[in-house]
Amino acid sequence: MNIYRLGIKNALANPLSTVLSVLLLLLSIGLISLMFQVTRQLDNKLEKNIRGIDMVVGAKGSPLQLVLSSVLHIDVPTGNIRLKEAERLSRNRLVKKAIPVSYGDNYKGYRILGTDKDFLRLYKTELAVGSVWEKPFEVVLGATVADKLQLSVGSTFSGSHGLMENSAEAHDHHPFMVVGILKPSNSVTDQLIICNLESVWMVHDHGHEAEAAEEDHEHHGEEEHHHEVHDAHDEREITALLVQFRNPMAMVTLPRTINENTNMQAALPNYEIERLSNLLSAGSKAITLIAVVIMLVSGISIFVNLYKAVRERKYEMALLRTYGASRIQLLRSVMVEGLLIGITGFIAGILLSRLGIYVLGGFIEDSYKYTLGDAGIMKEEVFLFIFTILLTIFATILAAVPVFYLNVSKILAGDD
Amino acid sequence: MIATKNLRFSYDEEHYFTFPDIVVSKKGHLLILGDSGVGKTTFLHLLAGLLKPGAGEIKIGDTDIARLSHRKLDKFRGRHIGIVFQKAQFIRALTVEENLLLIQNLSGTGQDKKRVREILERLHIGHKAAEKVSNLSEGQKQRVSIAAALVNNPDVILTDEPTSSLDDKNCAVVTELLKEQAAQTNASLVVITHDHRLASQFSNSIRL
Numbered sequence: 001m002n003i004y005r006l007g008i009k010n011a012l013a014n015p016l017s018t019v020l021s022v023l024l025l026l027l028s029i030g031l032i033s034l035m036f037q038v039t040r041q042l043d044n045k046l047e048k049n050i051r052g053i054d055m056v057v058g059a060k061g062s063p064l065q066l067v068l069s070s071v072l073h074i075d076v077p078t079g080n081i082r083l084k085e086a087e088r089l090s091r092n093r094l095v096k097k098a099i100p101v102s103y104g105d106n107y108k109g110y111r112i113l114g115t116d117k118d119f120l121r122l123y124k125t126e127l128a129v130g131s132v133w134e135k136p137f138e139v140v141l142g143a144t145v146a147d148k149l150q151l152s153v154g155s156t157f158s159g160s161h162g163l164m165e166n167s168a169e170a171h172d173h174h175p176f177m178v179v180g181i182l183k184p185s186n187s188v189t190d191q192l193i194i195c196n197l198e199s200v201w202m203v204h205d206h207g208h209e210a211e212a213a214e215e216d217h218e219h220h221g222e223e224e225h226h227h228e229v230h231d232a233h234d235e236r237e238i239t240a241l242l243v244q245f246r247n248p249m250a251m252v253t254l255p256r257t258i259n260e261n262t263n264m265q266a267a268l269p270n271y272e273i274e275r276l277s278n279l280l281s282a283g284s285k286a287i288t289l290i291a292v293v294i295m296l297v298s299g300i301s302i303f304v305n306l307y308k309a310v311r312e313r314k315y316e317m318a319l320l321r322t323y324g325a326s327r328i329q330l331l332r333s334v335m336v337e338g339l340l341i342g343i344t345g346f347i348a349g350i351l352l353s354r355l356g357i358y359v360l361g362g363f364i365e366d367s368y369k370y371t372l373g374d375a376g377i378m379k380e381e382v383f384l385f386i387f388t389i390l391l392t393i394f395a396t397i398l399a400a401v402p403v404f405y406l407n408v409s410k411i412l413a414g415d416d
Numbered sequence: 417m418i419a420t421k422n423l424r425f426s427y428d429e430e431h432y433f434t435f436p437d438i439v440v441s442k443k444g445h446l447l448i449l450g451d452s453g454v455g456k457t458t459f460l461h462l463l464a465g466l467l468k469p470g471a472g473e474i475k476i477g478d479t480d481i482a483r484l485s486h487r488k489l490d491k492f493r494g495r496h497i498g499i500v501f502q503k504a505q506f507i508r509a510l511t512v513e514e515n516l517l518l519i520q521n522l523s524g525t526g527q528d529k530k531r532v533r534e535i536l537e538r539l540h541i542g543h544k545a546a547e548k549v550s551n552l553s554e555g556q557k558q559r560v561s562i563a564a565a566l567v568n569n570p571d572v573i574l575t576d577e578p579t580s581s582l583d584d585k586n587c588a589v590v591t592e593l594l595k596e597q598a599a600q601t602n603a604s605l606v607v608i609t610h611d612h613r614l615a616s617q618f619s620n621s622i623r624l
Contacts, residue, residue, distance in 0.1 A: 001517035001527070006507065013509035316507050322466065323564075324494015324522040326487055409466040412501060413457045 003329045007336025010309065017305040022345045024298030029349025029388065031291035034356045035284050036380045041357075041372050043277070046072070048187045050269040052122050054251065057081065057089060057258060058240035063267035064276060070101055070240035071269050073111055073188050077103070080237035081264050089258070094250035095243055102200045102238040105159035110145045112159050112176070112193045114200030114238075120182075122242070123189045129153055130180030136198040139176045143184035144191045151178050159193075159203065174203050201236060299391045302341055306334060306399035317403060318411040327404055334400040335393070342392030346385055350377075417442050418463065418572045418604050423472035425458060432470065435459050436622055440604040442571075445595060448608045449615065450624030457502075459624065460576050460608045464499055465489045476572055494523035498565030498603070500575040500594075504557040506549040512536070512560055513545040516567045523568045535563045538597070555586070562593065566601055573598050575607045579614060591617045 011018050049072055058066045059079030068075035083100070090098035099122060102114040113119075117132060120140070130153040132140055141151060151157070156175040176195065184190055245251060255266035310317070317330055361372035419439040426432030433455040440446045450456045461467040463474060465481045473480045476496055484492055506515045516532045536542040539559040544552060549560060558578070565573055575594060579587040591607075591614060598605035607614065615621060 001510070001514045002521045003518075006510065006518060009509040009514075313508075315505050319501075319505055319507070320518075320522065321490065322464065322493060322499055323519045324490050324524065326490050329522070409461045412466065413461070414502070 003325065003333045004336045007333040008340055010313070010333070011337045011340050014305075014309060017308075018341060021298060021301045021305055021341045022348065024294060024301050025341065025345025025388070026348035026352055028291045028295035028298055029346050029384065030352030030356065031294070032288060032384060033350055033353035033378075033381055034360075035288050035291065036378055036384075037353060037357055038360065038372075039281075039284055040378065042280075045186070046273050046277070050273055052244060053242045053269050054245040055243040055255060055266050055268055056240055057086065057243060057264050057266050060263060060265045063265065064272045066240065066265060066267045067269045067272040071188075071242070073113070073192065077239045078265070080239055081241070083236040083238050085262060085264060086238055086241045089241065089243075089262075089264075092254070094246050094254050096246040097244040099242040100197060100238045101240050101242060102197050104200065104239075105161055105203060107157050107159045107176070107193055108149055110142075110149070110191060110193050112139070112195065112200070114195055114197040116196065119194065119242075120189070123185055123187050125182045125185050125187075125189050128181050128183045130178070133179055133195055136196060136202055137174060137176050138179040139193050139195040139199075140180040140182060141178055142182055142188075142190040142192045142194070145193055146178075146181045151181075153178050153181065174199075197238065295388075295391070298345070299395050302338055302392060303395040303399050306338055306396055307402075309337070310334060310399055310402050314402070314406070314411055317406055318408045321406065321408045322412070327406075330403045330406075331397075331400050334403065335396050338392050338396030338399070339389070342388055346388045350381065417444070417475075417477065418606065419475045420463070421473050421475075423459075423462060423474065424470045425455075425462060425467065426470050433458055435462070435472075435624070438606075438622065440572075440606060440620075442604060443599055443602060445598070445605045445618055445620055446607070447614055447618035447621035448606065448624060449610065449612065449621060450608070451610055454624045456608045456610070456624060457576060460499075460574055460606075463572075463606065464497055464574055465493045491524060494519075495525060495568060496571045498568065498570035498573045500561050500565045500573070500578055502577045502580070504554075504561040506557075506560065506564070508548070508550060511546050511548055512541070512552070515549065515560070516563060519564055519567050525568060532567060535566055538600075539563050539593070554581075558590065559593075562597060566597055566603075569601055570603055572604045572606065573601070575605070577609050577611070578607065579609065579611050584613065587611070587613055588617065 050067075053071055056066055056070050058070055058077065059081050061078030065075050066078050069077040080102075086098070086100060089095065097118060099115060099118045101119070103111055105112045120132065127140070128143065130140070141149075146152070155178045157178075158175050176193070176199070182189055243254075245254070251268070255268060258264055258266040320330060321327075357372055364372060417440060419437070420435065421437050423435040423437075424432060425435075435455070438446060438448075448456065448459065458467065462469050465474075465484070469482050472482065474482050476492075479492065479496075481489060481492060506512075507518065510518065513529075513532055513536070516535070517527050517529070520527045520532070533542065533545070536545055539562060541552075541556055541559050541563070544556060544560075549557065552560065565575075573594070578594065579590055582590060594605060594607070595617075607618070
């Protein structure tokens with residue numbers, strides 16, 4: 001038995017007020033840490049997903065919606081643009097690279113995206129197994145898709161129309177076949193089913209394709225169809241074009257030219273995402289502010305509880321002094337009591353925030369097919385720990401002031 | 417042994433107490449009788465080093481505790497002086513045994529579970545070692561407070577009104593117990609009380 005264990009025993013002997021202080025602290029720590037985690041994970045994810053895409057061109061509408069749908073793949077598209085127009089733009093001397101994307105179908109909620117192989121290079125993806133598509137209806141799966149839907153190379157499936165899960169209209173005539181699965185990249189490619197543009201066009205070319213399949217062998221049918229695609233090139237549409245600029249000058253002129261002279265719309269992902277982040281950060285700032293207020297209240301609660309305890313244990317403190325305890329030893333005992341609350345509250349708070357990430361991650365994954373990763377302890381959380389400890393020590397020292405003014409003789413004589 | 421010389425103490429400018437010189441040898445007893453308000457508790461607190469005298473000296477062994485600094489006095493008291501207070505008080509969050517172990521720890525002499533057990537057995541409360549003090553009867557509490565005063569083998573045992581709430585029979589029992597335990601610990605025993613029943617049990621007594 002020593003003065004430190006006495007502190008712990010004292011904290012445990014008063015469970016109600018100790019638990020109240022711990023609860024307040026864990027709530028505030030949990031909220032703050034959750035905000036840190038979510039903000040950073042989303043920022044990381046967004047930044048990673050828009051990297052390399054200077055501009056996105058799509059149908060007229062909301063620029064933010066265009067970025068959300070065609071770059072981040074979470075909103076519905078603004079409409080389609082004509083392939084011919086898109087190709088004309090691709091040949092502009094300010095454009096370094098242009099990647100067409102086209103979609104309209106999903107399989108169990110995961111989007112089927114038609115594009116070219118530059119898309120895979122843009123996100124620096126690597127194949128885990130299999131190969132990249134060579135023919136229409138061959139698809140490459142993102143790591144999350146393969147994992148969640150339990151698909152492997154050789155599996156076949158039929159997409160359904162629209163971007164939402166459980167759409168009634170299924171395209172049974174065109175089963176897709178998995179030829180490759182990507183390594184996890186922690187970017188949008190994880191939650192996409194990727195194929196070439198022709199596949200997407202052909203799925204929606206009901207009449208022709210059905211006939212072709214009936215008339216001929218499957219293989220021949222496809223080749224024939226390929227020719228048809230070329231023939232009908234003028235009417236082909238894509239959803240959007242992802243553009244990389246050759247030089248920064250393009251940023252100034254190109255979007256304006258497109259918006260004014262064509263019936264397409266150009267949006268800058270960096271700008272739109274920053275606008276979105278600013279909107280969101282107002283919310284996260286409000287939550288953080290509330291959490292900071294709760295934290296201050298928990299500091300006050302620690303102070304009040306310890307102050308009350310110190311006053312109630314005045315006689316015990318006086319006794320300890322007669323047994324040879326110095327003032328500093330008594331202060332340490334109270335300090336242990338406070339730090340026990342502080343450290344328990346912090347650890348419980350961090351656990352709460354991880355639980356929050358887990359629950360929130362499940363929710364986000366269900367609605368947006370976005371996965372939140374598992375981040376370790378952040379630098380901000382280390383600062384939060386230091387701040388918590390300092391707050392606890394400050395509250396404890398304030399509460400323990402009476403220890404220094406203890407009139408042992410008076411208390412023991414029963415006068416005080 | 418404990419000896420005082422020309423002790424004087426004042427709470428304010430006008431009123432002050434003067435105390436008679438006392439000498440109690442090792443294993444000796446002294447009963448200090450006095451009515452309320454004559455400064456009995458003040459005298460005890462001076463002897464215990466809880467109050468600093470205005471003048472005079474208090475020798476315990478070879479040390480004049482009136483000259484010790486606060487910090488040294490705290491340690492000295494823990495190691496050499498055992499006090500039995502008027503009302504038995506302990507650390508409520510701890511068990512009987514933990515209370516005694518903490519007292520040993522604070523005196524800086526190290527913890528000795530065997531010694532704690534032995535004292536509790538000697539006072540017939542060994543079976544209560546693991547109980548919280550609040551679960552004990554008044555009589556048992558008083559025995560624990562005697563154990564608390566003895567646990568560090570003090571040179572001097574000071575007791576403040578140990579019998580004020582006891583009937584005649586128990587009064588004699590507690591007095592005998594104190595004398596016996598002090599003798600076994602080789603300590604000087606000083607009892608301060610207004611209880612005249614004790615006068616017949618001590619050969620050596622003074623009045624304040």
